[in-house]
Amino acid sequence: MTSREAALRALQSIEVQGAYTNAALKKALSCEGLPAADKGFVTELIYGVVSNKSAIDYIISQFSKTKIKKMSAWVLSILRMGVYQIYYMDKIPHSAACNEAVKLAKKYSHGAGSGFVNGVLRSVSRSCDEIKFPKTNDAVKDLSLEYSYPEWITQKLVDEYGEEKCAELYRETRKAHGVGIRVNTIKTTKESLIDALSMEGVECRQLEGVENALIAYGKINIENSDAYKKGLFSMQNISSQKAVSVLAPQKGDFVIDMCAAPGGKSCAAAEQMENEGRILSFDIFDHKIQLIQNAARRLGIDIIDAGVGDATKVNDKLVGKADRVLADVPCSGLGVIHKKPDIKWSRTEDDIKELCKIQKKILEVAASYVKPGGVLVYSTCTILPEENRMQVEEFLKNNVGFSKETELQLLTSEMGESGFYICKMVKSYEN
Numbered sequence: 001m002t003s004r005e006a007a008l009r010a011l012q013s014i015e016v017q018g019a020y021t022n023a024a025l026k027k028a029l030s031c032e033g034l035p036a037a038d039k040g041f042v043t044e045l046i047y048g049v050v051s052n053k054s055a056i057d058y059i060i061s062q063f064s065k066t067k068i069k070k071m072s073a074w075v076l077s078i079l080r081m082g083v084y085q086i087y088y089m090d091k092i093p094h095s096a097a098c099n100e101a102v103k104l105a106k107k108y109s110h111g112a113g114s115g116f117v118n119g120v121l122r123s124v125s126r127s128c129d130e131i132k133f134p135k136t137n138d139a140v141k142d143l144s145l146e147y148s149y150p151e152w153i154t155q156k157l158v159d160e161y162g163e164e165k166c167a168e169l170y171r172e173t174r175k176a177h178g179v180g181i182r183v184n185t186i187k188t189t190k191e192s193l194i195d196a197l198s199m200e201g202v203e204c205r206q207l208e209g210v211e212n213a214l215i216a217y218g219k220i221n222i223e224n225s226d227a228y229k230k231g232l233f234s235m236q237n238i239s240s241q242k243a244v245s246v247l248a249p250q251k252g253d254f255v256i257d258m259c260a261a262p263g264g265k266s267c268a269a270a271e272q273m274e275n276e277g278r279i280l281s282f283d284i285f286d287h288k289i290q291l292i293q294n295a296a297r298r299l300g301i302d303i304i305d306a307g308v309g310d311a312t313k314v315n316d317k318l319v320g321k322a323d324r325v326l327a328d329v330p331c332s333g334l335g336v337i338h339k340k341p342d343i344k345w346s347r348t349e350d351d352i353k354e355l356c357k358i359q360k361k362i363l364e365v366a367a368s369y370v371k372p373g374g375v376l377v378y379s380t381c382t383i384l385p386e387e388n389r390m391q392v393e394e395f396l397k398n399n400v401g402f403s404k405e406t407e408l409q410l411l412t413s414e415m416g417e418s419g420f421y422i423c424k425m426v427k428s429y430e431n
Helices: 005-016 020-028 034-053 053-063 074-090 094-108 116-128 139-147 151-161 161-173 188-201 238-247 265-270 286-299 349-369 388-397
Strands: 179-183 204-206 213-216 234-235 254-257 278-283 304-308 322-329 370-381 402-409 420-427
Touching: 005 020, 005 034, 005 074, 005 094, 020 034, 034 053, 034 074, 053 074, 053 116, 053 139, 074 094, 074 116, 094 116, 116 420, 139 151, 139 161, 151 161, 179 188, 179 238, 179 265, 188 213, 204 349, 213 238, 234 265, 234 278, 238 265, 238 402, 238 420, 254 265, 265 286, 265 304, 265 322, 278 286, 286 304, 322 349, 322 420, 349 370, 349 388, 370 388, 388 402, 388 420
Parallel strands: 254 278, 254 322, 278 304, 322 370
Antiparallel strands: 179 213, 179 234, 204 213, 370 420, 402 420
């Protein structure tokens, strides 16, 4: 199977069957006969088309007399792939994109759509440098079209960050990003791990201001990595690592991780605590507890007590007991769109309202577990104000015993950061 055919089948399953992008990608990459060298191209095609779908459809509509809604699903997916290669991928010859699309159309549209596909893509190719997106007095509509975002998301981001920052954020999500690595200092050092990974063909570099973090460039195959199997490192986004750094767990602390699966932050905390103390890690799903336990076992951590727990309901036995509580709550995930582009199409404004209710409950429960003088960290992987800044503002208004010490709103960056919100609050000794 060719790389483009594997990508086409994945896009068809996403569009027609509602498959998740990551699941469709995984299936595509496992196709028999797909060369390992082509897997990066398949990944970029799938994520690129999903992420830029509405902009691609706008381009198609400029060169096709047939409306998008009238096209067969196969033909539309083939056109989207072709336009993405022509307009967004500099290294792909236009002729190759057109010719391969025609081959796919002959096979998947029973030949009926091959001439149509050829005509549209040849026209796009000839006019590629002149393609422009509308510039009107409505910045929200313009940004949403050019960068393929629902207007309701763009409106919220423009209101919070302004038009220029919103556009910058959208551009950043299109770039390739480094892979975050967390050094397991229980077993090794930064320098030793850099050497070990270099021997495996993975080049890393250190990051300033993020303790025990490295950035790797290129793909890391953890299944073939001896360093990974030995528990010398974990894959973790730099923003997630910052959340644990802000929590700043100390040796001997009792730490509660409210929504812990798959266990990355719990394990990071244990490493910072030098595997001394106790970490209680909750998750509402029983099958996810095994993920936390497996991660701890691989890393040589034995202070994590993982179990099923509902973060929205108070456990009376834990009230006022914890030195530090991390509430990394369920959220819209709009900070990780660069990794999961289908999020922006699957979320709705009603989803956000329901998530905010859950976040509020979890934050209140988490606060009840903090002992006087203890620390509460609230974090999300989103960039919407109602899930972040506004959520904390309301909490502090209703909980005068807590004071805000640190607040970070991170946006996507090529340094391995995702959009992320982190707020550290301290409980006074008087309450």
